[in-house]
Amino acid sequence: MNSILSVLLILALPVVVVAQDAQGLMDKVNNRYVGDDALSEVTLEYTSKSGSSKEYQLRIWNIEESAGNKTLLKYTAPNFMRGSGVLVHGEDKQETLQWLYLSQAAKKEARKISSSERGRPLFGTDIFYVDIEAKATEDFTYQQLRDEVLDGIATAVVQAVPNKSDYPYERTISWVDPERLLELKVEYYQDGKLLKTLTAEQTEQIEGVWTVTRSKVVSVKQGSSTVMNIDKIDYNLGLQVDQFSFKALTAREI
Secondary structure (H helix, E strand, O other), rough: OOOHHHHHHHHHHHHHHHHHHHHHHHHHHHOOOOEEEEEEEEEEEEOOOOOOEEEEEEEEEEEOOOOOEEEEEEEEHHHHHHOOOEEEEEOOOOOEEEEEEEOOOOOOOOOOOHHHHHHOEEEOOOEHHHHOOOOOOEEEEEEEEEEEEOEEEEEEEEEEEEEOOOOOEEEEEEEEEEEOEEEEEEEEEEEEEEEEEEEEEEEEOOOEEEEEEEEEEOOOOOOOEEEEEEEEEEEEEEEOHHHHOHHHHOOOOO
8 A cells, every 4th residue: 555545544534433433422312212201391481582581381291112203292381372282203214293283273173394394483482393303313414523521521522414405404513421422512503603502401310311301592593592491200101102193182181
């Protein structure tokens, strides 16, 4: 092997290793064990740029199965939101489907959320519809940018670029704890600009599962913020797949 070729291979090697490590790390993050199912009681606190605030309470059911995952989100407060919700069906290697139900709407039906709506705010918060979907590793190309200590924790800073043009974010940058497989901070970009930042403010190990129990989204574009508190969460309750249905989404009782 000539010397020039040897040098080129040596220079190229770290890039290949970093890309491979990043893809492998994020595959572990995206597929880490979070229980076979879970039910959480959640409070969302939204604060606008002017300082006015709103509080929402909801329940979120999740189930993991070999064919994919499903999520049912139902609002319990305030009263005008009670019963409204979102149903998410994520099937393996297929498009994730979402349906929206508004309890106060004249037409008591769930409607499908189009792909163009996935980048819209969830009920007036800084959380988008796409943010409640599970991520499939193969839908992104990952690159480790650097290692960085964040709040005393050694993290890998990883960039994710979507492989599909209709994804609402053009890229994200995550600060990943490789030990607990948690994203402790995420920056979301649109049109070359920072759109918003998600920070995990509190983590706990609950029933053996590392759980982000308090997180905060700050919208750079809107000047608003949304704090998500998990007030209670239970894992492995024995939930059934048929509980994640249109009937459950549109049910009056929660």
